[in-house]
Amino acid sequence: MIYFVVALPSEAKPLVNRYQLKLISSRTQFKVYGARQVFLIVSGVGKIRVQEAVRFLYEHTGSIRNSVWLNVGIAGHSSYPVGTAVLAHKVADQITQESWYPPILFDVPCQTDSIVTVDRPETEYRDPFVYDMEASGFYKAAIQFSTVELVHCFKVISDNRRSSTKQVSKALTERLIQNRLGTLDSVVKKIEKIAERLPSIQIDETRLKQFLDHWHFTVTQQHQLRRLLARLEILEPKSAIWSSELGALSKSKDVLNFLESRINSLPVGL
Amino acid sequence: MIDTVYIEEEIWDHSRTREVCARFPKARFIPCERYGEIFNRKAQNFRLQKNRPALILAKKYGHFILETPKGYGIGGERNFYFSHMLNCIYDCRYCFLQGMFRSANYVFYVNYEDFQQAIEAKIAEAPSAESYFFSGYDCDSLALDSVTKFTESFLPFFERHSNAWLELRTKSVQVQSLLRRDPIPNCVVAFSFTPSEISDVLEHKVPKVSHRIGAMEKLQERGWRLGLRFDPLIYHEDYKAQYERLFREIFLSLKVESLHSVSLGPFRLPKPWYENMYRLYPDEKLFAGPLGEHRGMISYPVEIEQEMLGFVRERLLDYTPQSLLYPCIPRNDPVVSILKK
Numbered sequence A: 001m002i003y004f005v006v007a008l009p010s011e012a013k014p015l016v017n018r019y020q021l022k023l024i025s026s027r028t029q030f031k032v033y034g035a036r037q038v039f040l041i042v043s044g045v046g047k048i049r050v051q052e053a054v055r056f057l058y059e060h061t062g063s064i065r066n067s068v069w070l071n072v073g074i075a076g077h078s079s080y081p082v083g084t085a086v087l088a089h090k091v092a093d094q095i096t097q098e099s100w101y102p103p104i105l106f107d108v109p110c111q112t113d114s115i116v117t118v119d120r121p122e123t124e125y126r127d128p129f130v131y132d133m134e135a136s137g138f139y140k141a142a143i144q145f146s147t148v149e150l151v152h153c154f155k156v157i158s159d160n161r162r163s164s165t166k167q168v169s170k171a172l173t174e175r176l177i178q179n180r181l182g183t184l185d186s187v188v189k190k191i192e193k194i195a196e197r198l199p200s201i202q203i204d205e206t207r208l209k210q211f212l213d214h215w216h217f218t219v220t221q222q223h224q225l226r227r228l229l230a231r232l233e234i235l236e237p238k239s240a241i242w243s244s245e246l247g248a249l250s251k252s253k254d255v256l257n258f259l260e261s262r263i264n265s266l267p268v269g270l
Numbered sequence B: 001m002i003d004t005v006y007i008e009e010e011i012w013d014h015s016r017t018r019e020v021c022a023r024f025p026k027a028r029f030i031p032c033e034r035y036g037e038i039f040n041r042k043a044q045n046f047r048l049q050k051n052r053p054a055l056i057l058a059k060k061y062g063h064f065i066l067e068t069p070k071g072y073g074i075g076g077e078r079n080f081y082f083s084h085m086l087n088c089i090y091d092c093r094y095c096f097l098q099g100m101f102r103s104a105n106y107v108f109y110v111n112y113e114d115f116q117q118a119i120e121a122k123i124a125e126a127p128s129a130e131s132y133f134f135s136g137y138d139c140d141s142l143a144l145d146s147v148t149k150f151t152e153s154f155l156p157f158f159e160r161h162s163n164a165w166l167e168l169r170t171k172s173v174q175v176q177s178l179l180r181r182d183p184i185p186n187c188v189v190a191f192s193f194t195p196s197e198i199s200d201v202l203e204h205k206v207p208k209v210s211h212r213i214g215a216m217e218k219l220q221e222r223g224w225r226l227g228l229r230f231d232p233l234i235y236h237e238d239y240k241a242q243y244e245r246l247f248r249e250i251f252l253s254l255k256v257e258s259l260h261s262v263s264l265g266p267f268r269l270p271k272p273w274y275e276n277m278y279r280l281y282p283d284e285k286l287f288a289g290p291l292g293e294h295r296g297m298i299s300y301p302v303e304i305e306q307e308m309l310g311f312v313r314e315r316l317l318d319y320t321p322q323s324l325l326y327p328c329i330p331r332n333d334p335v336v337s338i339l340k341k
């Protein structure tokens, strides 16, 4: 799953078109777009709004953990030319002084820099950082739902000392994001590749159901059962577990012991 | 190899920081306040990070030298360990570091002098006794030596303290820094092994067994005291034939006189670390196999553990005297008796 979080409709538009997203909820507090495995939410400006939006999106799209999360938007910098794409290697909150360090585990097709999230638009550009108003709120919220390697902030420079925030119109914002879609796409693909490497415990749900239908397992025992079945699947893929001996057991505890003994009796390979 | 270097602001200008950074001119250098904000954060995935670890340059505060658990040692009574680095460039599937740490990034503490002061303080507590200092607990002692210059700094230091022993523990063949200089009598260069067949499957990115033996041979010729470490012992159907072959291969190249010590230890993990490792690699046969909880640790069943330790000990005694053999097991553990028969 890929989640895009943007502050403004004009930041959303190029993404909605690029990923052919459809509006799936507009009557709620946030506009959400989606198609297949991609969702986008328009949070509004500021870190509180973005935190709420991240939670909303997560909860209203099946609460799928360890997805790819990207905050996309415009930002300011003292000297970077307007249109420069930047991926955050550090996200700092100017007010709370908290910092996060998104691990970049891929070759980046653009430059990386520190993003400082401010509560009011930064017009002085005092330090050589990228300034925005959402990244820290986004990052703090999104890492509640995903592993940090998959959570990133991608910004396009919209203003600098020579081109002030006053010149940033809806049309310009849209154009800036539109012009950097290729770079963004490449970042997304690379993060998706990393996400593919996430381990997942595979168990045969039909087989599991067979056990759960036959015996009563407590929650802890269900956890143990899942683990034992997963281990058996690794050691003896696709083998038949069910036997008259197993079926004759009356207690769930004996079933777990039976599976454990089976694991211990298998020849140990590597 | 390394494209991100995090640097604690406090040591930004440290001479060792500058030397290390100069080795990675293309890396991005990112300042941080304390390395824990990166290394200890929740919601990190060790397995994902292992594909491209970053380097974190940090300053260590306190707890420089720690006592080893009772029963772990290679002949001395006073045993300590210290870690100038956390994590390792290799990727052994059985390695406890992946269960112990949240991050696979390498932490390198640049303040060697503070470690050395702490070592001197430990030595001074019992000046007439021999103290052993193990350096490869949370990392491989030599694998990144060309970057950290660990031996360049610590060998001369131990040379000045003849009643203290330094153990370098490694699977690396990066021994040039040792070959370039004269050996010191109070340093043991200890190499860890599992049989080739196991190494090929479980010790990712680790130099081949034959290359490690080759590195040991070179050190032997140069006069370094060597150690052999068979810890952890990995069980599977053919382990007997494979360990026999491994010992034959090793002792064809190494003279017993070059050996300071040979140690062996079972595969055991604290349960929380095992759980973390299982979550990272649920598809790994090693973790799916016959491991269970015994005395709060995850290990092979007692019978397997005893059989392995007994067998490996017997075979090692074909080549080395009992006096060189040390178990890496808590002193009060029942299996210790098997190793001391």
Ligand code: SF4
Binding pocket: B087, B088, B089, B090, B091, B092, B094, B095, B096, B097, B138, B139, B140, B170, B171
């Ligand atoms: S060489 Fe040692 S420290 Fe490195 S991964 Fe292997 S077991 Fe762990």
